[in-house]
Amino acid sequence: MAPDPWFSTYDSTCQIAQEIAEKIQQRNQFERRGEKTSKLTVTIRTLLQNLKDKIALLKDLLLRAVSTHQITQLEGDRRQNLLDDLVTRERLLLASFKNEGAEPDLIRSSLMSEEAKRGAPNPWLFEEPEETRGLGFDEIRQQQQKIIQEQDAGLDALSSIISRQKQMGQEIGNELDEQNEIIDDLANLVENTDEKLRTETRRVNLVDRKSTSCGMIMVILLLLVAIVVVAVWPTN
Secondary structure, X not given: OOOOHHHHHHHHHHHHHHHHHHHHHHHHHHHHOOOOOHHHHHHHHHHHHHHHHHHHHHHHHHHHHHHOOOOOHHHHHHHHHHHHHHHHHHHHHHHHHHOOOOOHHHHHHHHHHHHHHXXXXXXXXXOOOOOOOOOOHHHHHHHHHHHHHXXXXXXXXXXXXXXXXXXXXXXXXXXXXXHHHHHHHHHHHHHHHHHHHHHHHHHHHHHHHHHHHHHHHXXXXXXXXXXXXXXXXXXX
């Protein structure tokens, strides 16, 4: 199975964030030693812009995956938490970059302690679902891939069932067409037979009428012959 593009982008984004943190620490060390930091500053600005673009891409990929039901709602929530974590990390890194000499880890610790005092939700300490609690990143990814594979298998099975039903429907349709053709042939045969029967009936009636007429003529002729015989027969 091809790697999930969201996780591939997420991995590269995390690496960029880590690189930015290292570069900021290096810049701060240079400043404390009085060394030039202009080259590092340009590099950090470029990396921060790249980080911003990657986070925007992750948001777009996540929105597309959720809207097209490519992932479960639970997985969508988990990815949103990871994305929120990245957004917060980006904000911290940007603050660290603008705050002369401040270390990224110190800013993060300060933000967490201030939020804890206010009782505000801490994006770094989101409630992890039971299904993924205690699992590493690779294990979570494997779990998600397994879920996706199971969904794919279910879709394949459903597609196979639909294909079989479609094939059965086509076979039934073909059989009905054949039956209709047979019925049409029988109807034509019955119609032809009926026409022949009517023709033969007319012939029989005609012959019967002719026979009756001939019989009457014979009777009349016999009567005429008898009359003639009687008329010419000598009387004693």
